[in-house]
Amino acid sequence: MAILVGPDSRVLFQGITGSAGSFHARQCMAYGTRVVAGVVPGRGGQRFDDQVPIFDTVRQAVAETGANVSCVFVPPAFAADAILEAIDAGIELVVAITEGIPVLDMLRVRRVLDGQSRTRLLGPNCPGVITPGARCKVGIMPGHIHRPGPIGVVSRSGTLTYEAVFQLSELGLGQSTCVGIGGDPVQGLDFVDVLRLFAEDPETKGVVLIGEIGGAAEERAAEYIRNHFRKPVAAFIAGRTAPPGKRMGHAGAIIAGGKGTAEAKIAALEAAGVRIAPTPSEMGKTMAAML
Numbered sequence: 001m002a003i004l005v006g007p008d009s010r011v012l013f014q015g016i017t018g019s020a021g022s023f024h025a026r027q028c029m030a031y032g033t034r035v036v037a038g039v040v041p042g043r044g045g046q047r048f049d050d051q052v053p054i055f056d057t058v059r060q061a062v063a064e065t066g067a068n069v070s071c072v073f074v075p076p077a078f079a080a081d082a083i084l085e086a087i088d089a090g091i092e093l094v095v096a097i098t099e100g101i102p103v104l105d106m107l108r109v110r111r112v113l114d115g116q117s118r119t120r121l122l123g124p125n126c127p128g129v130i131t132p133g134a135r136c137k138v139g140i141m142p143g144h145i146h147r148p149g150p151i152g153v154v155s156r157s158g159t160l161t162y163e164a165v166f167q168l169s170e171l172g173l174g175q176s177t178c179v180g181i182g183g184d185p186v187q188g189l190d191f192v193d194v195l196r197l198f199a200e201d202p203e204t205k206g207v208v209l210i211g212e213i214g215g216a217a218e219e220r221a222a223e224y225i226r227n228h229f230r231k232p233v234a235a236f237i238a239g240r241t242a243p244p245g246k247r248m249g250h251a252g253a254i255i256a257g258g259k260g261t262a263e264a265k266i267a268a269l270e271a272a273g274v275r276i277a278p279t280p281s282e283m284g285k286t287m288a289a290m291l
Contacts, residue, residue: 002131002177003152003197003204004093004122005069009136012037012067012091014058014074014082016048021073024097024140025052028071031143032135037061039070058089071128071138072096079124080105087112087119094188095138096123106186113188121188127158127180133203139180141165149174151287152198154191155210156183156217157238160280164208164236167284173291176204183212191221199229206232208287209274211265213239218265226272232290235269236277237262 011028015021016038025048029035037055038048044056055061058070070091074082079098086094087109101124113121122129128139133148142162147169155161158180165178179194181187191209198204207229211218218237225233240262266276277286 002133003194003201004120004129004177004179005131005136005138006134007136009069009093009134009138010034010036010065010067011069011071011138012039012058012061012065014039014070014072014086016040016052016054016073017043018073020097022048024071024073027143028137028139031137033137036065037067058085058091062089062091068092069138070094072098072124074098076100076102080109083109083121083124084112087116087121091119093138094119094121095126095128096121096182096188097126097128097140098123099125101125101184103184103186106184110186120193122179123182123184123188125184126182126187127161129177129179130175131177132175141178141180145169146178147174148176150176150203150205152176152194152201152204152207153178153210154194154198154207155180156212157210160210160236160238160283163280164210164283167281168208168287171284171288173284173288176201183214185215190217192224195221195224195229199231204231206234206287206291208283209233209235209269210283211235211237213237213262213265214260216260219268222265222268222272222274225269225274232287233269233274234277234283234287234290235274236280236283236286237265237269238280
């Protein structure tokens with residue numbers, strides 16, 4: 001069953017003719033993802049790689065192809081409008097890969113998201129989502145390291161997601177679905193949203209959660225796990241050595257006002273029964289030990 005994407009996902013790429021969009025669209029298609037459309041204003045009627053029809057608008061693409069998932073590879077200045085266009089067209093899941101979208105633009109998107117219930121947003125500034133058993137990936141992750149299996153992965157860090165997946169696969173622990181939620185301060189799905197989906201998924205038997213300094217998403221996840229989540233959770237929190245006031249990597253990864261420290265997040269998760277991996281190299285082993 002898995003979550004968010006699967007055999008019924010029909011994917012369109014907004015910005016499919018750009019350098020990044022075209023490269024990753026081809027990678028997703030090679031993995032097995034059903035890429036049914038591209039959207040590039042002014043290029044309607046053309047075809048991508050002589051296979052995928054291109055439309056001027058998302059609404060046209062949805063009407064012609066039945067697309068229900070959008071992957072956004074639009075430059076930062078225009079990405080928020082691209083997300084809003086996908087929401088307006090009724091897309092069920094929008095995966096925003098774009099990094100550097102202005103926070104004020106994302107506040108507009110967040111307000112629209114909160115006023116409707118059809119569309120979910122993953123990202124921005126995220127690696128995307130992959131369900132190995134369905135051969136469906138929507139994003140930039142290396143598909144070849146993933147294996148079908150019972151472990152869900154949810155992460156704020158793309159690179160650490162790949163590391164965790166590689167370790168799990170080497171240990172014979174495949175993945176149900178891997179979800180990168182991104183590290184921006186204003187985003188769509190968070191840890192709790194994804195954990196709720198994993199809780200309802202019978203194929204997911206355990207979860208690896210990867211967090212980082214900044215914000216309170218991990219603390220909210222810890223509260224949800226303590227009160228509602230009954231599957232084993234292993235976690236790693238990046239940024240233990242980060243100095244206060246200095247942003248580390250993601251726009252949201254900053255300790256400010258004494259809040260958002262790695263120590264506080266680790267303490268909250270441990271109190272909820274989560275087992276913490278002491279180093280990135282032990283994420284897979286920590287999950288395996290809990291099983």
